[in-house]
Amino acid sequence: QSVLTQPPSMSAAPGQKVTISCSGGTSTVKNNYVSWYQQLPGTTPKLLIYDNNKRPSGIPDRFSGSKSGTSATLGITGLQPGDEADYYCGTWDSSVNSGVFGGGTKLTV
Amino acid sequence: EVQLVESGGGLVQPGGSLRLSCAASGFTFRNYDMHWVRQATGKGLEWVSAIDTGGDTYYPGSVKGRFTISRDNAKNSLYLQMNSLRAGDTAVYYCARPGSRFDILSGHFYFDSWGQGIRVTVSS
Numbered sequence: 008q009s010v011l012t013q014p015p016s017m018s019a020a021p022g023q024k025v026t027i028s029c030s031g032g033t034s035t036v037k038n039n040y041v042s043w044y045q046q047l048p049g050t051t052p053k054l055l056i057y058d059n060n061k062r063p064s065g066i067p068d069r070f071s072g073s074k075s076g077t078s079a080t081l082g083i084t085g086l087q088p089g090d091e092a093d094y095y096c097g098t099w100d101s102s103v104n105s106g107v108f109g110g111g112t113k114l115t116v
Numbered sequence: 117e118v119q120l121v122e123s124g125g126g127l128v129q130p131g132g133s134l135r136l137s138c139a140a141s142g143f144t145f146r147n148y149d150m151h152w153v154r155q156a157t158g159k160g161l162e163w164v165s166a167i168d169t170g171g172d173t174y175y176p177g178s179v180k181g182r183f184t185i186s187r188d189n190a191k192n193s194l195y196l197q198m199n200s201l202r203a204g205d206t207a208v209y210y211c212a213r214p215g216s217r218f219d220i221l222s223g224h225f226y227f228d229s230w231g232q233g234i235r236v237t238v239s240s
Contacts, residue, residue, distance in 0.1 A: 009160065039223030044161070051233060052161065057215055057226035095161050099225040105176045106151065106163030106225055 010035060011096055011109035018115040023086050027112045029079040029096030035107055039099040041079040043072055046093045046111075055094075056081060083114075091116045118142040118229040120211045125234035132201050132238070138194040138211030138231055146189035149220045151227065152196050154207035154236075164209070165196065168220045179205075201238045208233040 012030040019025045029041060043056040054063050056072035059079065071082040079096055096109040124136040136152070152164040165185040166174040173185050184197040194211055214220075215228035 040225060042226035044227075046161075051210065051230040052227075054215065054226060054228045057228075058224060063215070063228060093160075097161070097163075097225055099221075099223050101221075101223065103177070104174050104221065106153075106166065106174075108153075108161040108163060111160040 009110040010100060010107040011098065013094075013096060013109035013112045015110065016113045016115065019086050021086055021088060021116055024082065024084045025086060025114065027081040027083075027094050027096075027114070029081070029109050030077065031079075031098065031107075032077050034102035035077075035098050035100045036074065036079055037077045038101050041072065041074055041096055041098045043070075043079075043081045044095045044097065045090075046095065048092070052095065086116050088116050090114060118213060120213060120229055120231035122209065122211050122231045122234035125209065125236045127237045127239065128201055129240050130202060130238055133197070133199045134201065134236060136196040136198070136209055136211075136234060136236070138196075140192045140194065140211075140213070143213070145187075145192040147217060149214055149217075150185075150187060150194045151212045151214065152185060152194075153210045153212050153227070153230075154205075155210070155233075156204075156207040159207075162207070166220055167194070172220075174220065198236070201236075203238050206236060206238045208235050 044052040059074040060072040149168040151166040211231040212227040213229040218224040
């Protein structure tokens with residue numbers, strides 16, 4: 008069982024918007040920065056969002072991140088078939104000085 | 117261009133040992149903390165260990181006491197010595213570089229560069 012809780016799966020139609028949640032606690036999400044990753048089938052994870060809401064260069068603004076208290080959210084607008092992937096949140100756990108990831112969300116478009 | 121290339125994986129019996137290596141290039145290796153992350157087939161990402169630029173190390177409870185992370189800045193290489201291996205350690209192991217040079221305890225936890233991964237199978 009992961010320290011960070013994500014919905015196992017979500018689905019939405021092309022062109023629609025989806026929000027993926029990542030729930031943690033004070034020592035994880037609230038007191039540290041959250042990152043999000045996209046993993047297409049058979050590939051390595053790709054950084055989408057870092058420091059809660061920042062996008063690396065090359066990541067389209069269809070992807071956004073936010074955080075409030077002990078929960079973080081990844082938003083994807085204008086869904087495309089190519090967005091079909093597994094999405095993971097990650098952060099640091101200050102109580103045990105360890106990195107932690109969510110269990111992942113499989114997005115179907 | 118940042119490159120991380122893992123090696124040393126394979127099949128090992130339960131209770132056995134394996135040493136993974138990660139050859140880094142394209143950046144000043146000694147200036148970055150480095151991490152190992154693993155992923156069992158069909159499962160999610162699991163953080164395995166980290167070593168900061170000063171050599172301090174960090175582990176989750178699941179591997180503490182069995183795994184040892186180390187680095188050789190002269191060789192631009194990261195290592196993971198895995199002892200007392202269990203079936204549950206079977207996974208693809210990734211070497212990962214943080215996207216920032218903030219102190220590891222600063223809470224800036226994110227990876228902008230990943231190796232291609234190396235498979236470790238623990239089975240009799």
